[in-house]
Amino acid sequence: MMTDPIASLLTNLRNAYLVKKAVVELPHSKMKEALAKLLLAEGYLEKVEAREIMGSKKALVMTLKYTEVGPAMTLIRRISKPGRRWYVKHEALPTVWGGLGLAIVSTNQGLMTVKQARLKGLGGEIVCEIA
DSSP, X not given: OOSOHHHHHHHHHHHHHHTTOSEEEEEOOHHHHHXXXXXXXXXXXXXXXXXXXXXXXXXXXXXXXXXXXXXXXXXXXXXXXXXXXXXXXXXXXXXXXXGTSEEEEEETTEXXXXXXXXXXXXXXXXXXXXX
C-alpha cells in the first residue's frame, strides 16, 4: 500500500526526467490520471493513457516531453502532504516562478490549475508546483 500516491507519481516523473527516460509506467488511480491529464493539457507531457494489465488491473502510461533545452519540467514539488495539508482561499492562491510555472489545486470541482481556480473563484488544497 502506498502512503502518498501523488508524491510517488511526482517522484517517478522527476527521476525519469533525470535519467532521460521516454516513458513512465505506474499503477493506475483516478487521482493520478486526472493529474497526468492536467499536465498533458498544460503541455508538460506528450501522451497519457490508461492501459489494462493482467485482467482488471490498470497502469498509467505517460510519455515525457523534452525540448531542445532539456526536460519540459524542471521543478516538480509536492506542496500539500498527508502529514501537513495546505488549504487556501481563492484570494491566497500562489503563483509559481512569477507566473511561468503551474500550481495544481484540488477543489470541490476536481483538479485544476491555479489560473482556472482564480477564474472560478475557488480555493482548495494546493497539490503541487510544476515549472
